[in-house]
Amino acid sequence: xxxxxxxxxxxxxxxxxxTAPVPGVVRRRRRRVRGIVxxxxxxxxAVIMLFPVxxxxxxxxxxxxxxxxxxxxxFDFSVTLDHFKNVFASDSPVVEGFKNSVIVAGSSTILATLxxxxxxxxxxxxxxxxxxxxxxxxxxxxxMPPVVVVIPIFLMYRDLGLIDTTLGLILIYSAFNLPxxxxxxxxxVDEVPAxxxxxxxxxxxxxxxxxxxxxxxxxxxxxxxxxxxxxxFSWNEFVFAVFLASSDAARTAxxxxxxxxxxxxxxxxxxxxxxxxxxFPVLVxxxxxxxxxxxxxxxxxxxx
Amino acid sequence: xxxxxxxxLRKEFPDGTVAIEHLDLHIADGELFVMLGPSGCGxxxxxxxxxxxxxxxxxxxxxxxxxxxxxxxxxxxxxxxxQFYALYPHMTCRDNIAFPLRAQGKPKAEIDAAVAEAxxxxxxxxxxxxxxxxxxxGEQQRVALxxxxxxxxxxxxxxxxxxxxxxxxxxxxxxxxxHLQQRLGTTMVYVTxxxxxxxxxxxxxxxxxxxxxxxxxxxxxxxERPASLFAARFVGSPPINLLDVELxxxxxxxxxxxxxxxxxxxxxxxxxxxxxxxxxLTLLPPGAEDAVGARVISRExxxxxxxxxxxxxxxxxxxxxPPTAPYAEDAPVAxxxxxxxxxxxxxxSGKAVAG
Numbered sequence: 001x002x003x004x005x006x007x008x009x010x011x012x013x014x015x016x017x018x019t020a021p022v023p024g025v026v027r028r029r030r031r032r033v034r035g036i037v038x039x040x041x042x043x044x045x046a047v048i049m050l051f052p053v054x055x056x057x058x059x060x061x062x063x064x065x066x067x068x069x070x071x072x073x074x075f076d077f078s079v080t081l082d083h084f085k086n087v088f089a090s091d092s093p094v095v096e097g098f099k100n101s102v103i104v105a106g107s108s109t110i111l112a113t114l115x116x117x118x119x120x121x122x123x124x125x126x127x128x129x130x131x132x133x134x135x136x137x138x139x140x141x142x143x144m145p146p147v148v149v150v151i152p153i154f155l156m157y158r159d160l161g162l163i164d165t166t167l168g169l170i171l172i173y174s175a176f177n178l179p180x181x182x183x184x185x186x187x188x189v190d191e192v193p194a195x196x197x198x199x200x201x202x203x204x205x206x207x208x209x210x211x212x213x214x215x216x217x218x219x220x221x222x223x224x225x226x227x228x229x230x231x232x233f234s235w236n237e238f239v240f241a242v243f244l245a246s247s248d249a250a251r252t253a254x255x256x257x258x259x260x261x262x263x264x265x266x267x268x269x270x271x272x273x274x275x276x277x278x279x280f281p282v283l284v285x286x287x288x289x290x291x292x293x294x295x296x297x298x299x300x301x302x303x304x
Numbered sequence: 305x306x307x308x309x310x311x312x313l314r315k316e317f318p319d320g321t322v323a324i325e326h327l328d329l330h331i332a333d334g335e336l337f338v339m340l341g342p343s344g345c346g347x348x349x350x351x352x353x354x355x356x357x358x359x360x361x362x363x364x365x366x367x368x369x370x371x372x373x374x375x376x377x378x379x380x381x382x383x384x385x386x387q388f389y390a391l392y393p394h395m396t397c398r399d400n401i402a403f404p405l406r407a408q409g410k411p412k413a414e415i416d417a418a419v420a421e422a423x424x425x426x427x428x429x430x431x432x433x434x435x436x437x438x439x440x441x442g443e444q445q446r447v448a449l450x451x452x453x454x455x456x457x458x459x460x461x462x463x464x465x466x467x468x469x470x471x472x473x474x475x476x477x478x479x480x481x482x483h484l485q486q487r488l489g490t491t492m493v494y495v496t497x498x499x500x501x502x503x504x505x506x507x508x509x510x511x512x513x514x515x516x517x518x519x520x521x522x523x524x525x526x527x528e529r530p531a532s533l534f535a536a537r538f539v540g541s542p543p544i545n546l547l548d549v550e551l552x553x554x555x556x557x558x559x560x561x562x563x564x565x566x567x568x569x570x571x572x573x574x575x576x577x578x579x580x581x582x583x584x585l586t587l588l589p590p591g592a593e594d595a596v597g598a599r600v601i602s603r604e605x606x607x608x609x610x611x612x613x614x615x616x617x618x619x620x621x622x623x624x625x626p627p628t629a630p631y632a633e634d635a636p637v638a639x640x641x642x643x644x645x646x647x648x649x650x651x652x653s654g655k656a657v658a659g
Binding site: 127199202217 | 357
């Protein structure tokens, strides 16, 4: 470890008169090689990961002939927006699905937020008997994969007349989003000092008013991030949607798009355009709350 | 403006911790009352019980002649300043100060006038449209004070409000706070763990330890006649000298023969602990009459006075001397007691016995 005894600059530049590369130079070269290898590996990874997305995007923009061209035309195809027009045409089999998706995802997110935020506040602020057990129980409702519970829920829904209704989907998505909302929001509420509310109570406001006027405004970024997560879940959900809402009236976009595949001829252009349309809102929302996505992972980070 | 009575207050937390064992206090109308003690002594819990943020296990809190046990914090008409100020970060200073008045539904003109008046008193006018984040610690402190006083509450509760300021600013704010309380004449209950702050501010000081009240008295009473060993140790800097002494020949004698004036009411042979303040001792050249030999361990020249720590047969002693005292470190000296009889304590109970 003699190298470490002399200043770094001297070590890396070598001592005058020496011809063989000194350890510092070797180290620097090694670091550069490592950087190149890293970039190369990441590039390969990115190509593999993005290939299906790029392929889908291209398919949605190619005209019918180019889609089936062999060998595939990756760069030199003529661009058309006809498939996107078809997605929103009045006789499109998916346009109704998009409408339902907006209603179901929006409503269930609002419902989960309206119920989850006050619950999270209560769990954060009050002494509640067996609080940890209760919170664990709430989270445990998410342990079961939808596929496992969908049959009993189907039977219950049949008796309640909720099959093939948007209301049914709104309720089941709210129930699925609520535990997540409570857990994530509790992290955000914990970050807001209880003293703010206490100060507001001493200033003459009731506890609920104190929450409403002081804590709630400070929770807005957290609520936005949590709601986007819930929205993305509801928007993307497939299993419940395919089992509980199969008629056109209630069917959401994921089963509607899946329904395009099958039958004798498949309009791949329409499938790709529908899928792109479907993915777009999620990408936008994820981009908008990207900072909070990280914060959400560490559970709560209100900037003060 | 109101007096505050605390009657038989007890607070036990659900996990079994007893924060306050049993507390009776009477805080007079217009008084600046300081609750002093180390962290975990129950002073903040007492304050929170008065505020209504914490519900006592038993006992009563009476504000202005009314039992307020069943009133929520918002109904008690008292204002509190928190250690971390708790200014609402999403509101400007103006809105922070106006917030309690808005709760009362006062007309806008009245609110504006009251905020302007508070801002003038606290020299906050140029800062009113800023958010708390953009203020210094001292400015945030003043906004918190403004929010507390704007409503003219029955009492102010202060929870270590100066702890987060740097030393210089703390002294300034202390003066300002005292002056403000005098001008407004509002009852103020002030919690701190800083004995200098307590001595400087309080009309009376209550010393807490382990959920019990050790002593209530004026700053000078607390300093000169601490009611217990704990109170004696907690107040005063440099610390009090606690000497194991025995009553012989009409004086309290410590190991090595240091003689201390005995208070009345002790019997010959009684063994007690005498609490002698650093100014109750003086240093003399070695061999002086009526003094015991000692050696200087350290010397802190503070300018207006010099604090000596000397090693005597009865242990290490703090001695406060004028800056002219000529003794160097490691020099041999003699220590003599001066002044009237000091308070003495029973070693087992830690309580004052005679004097």
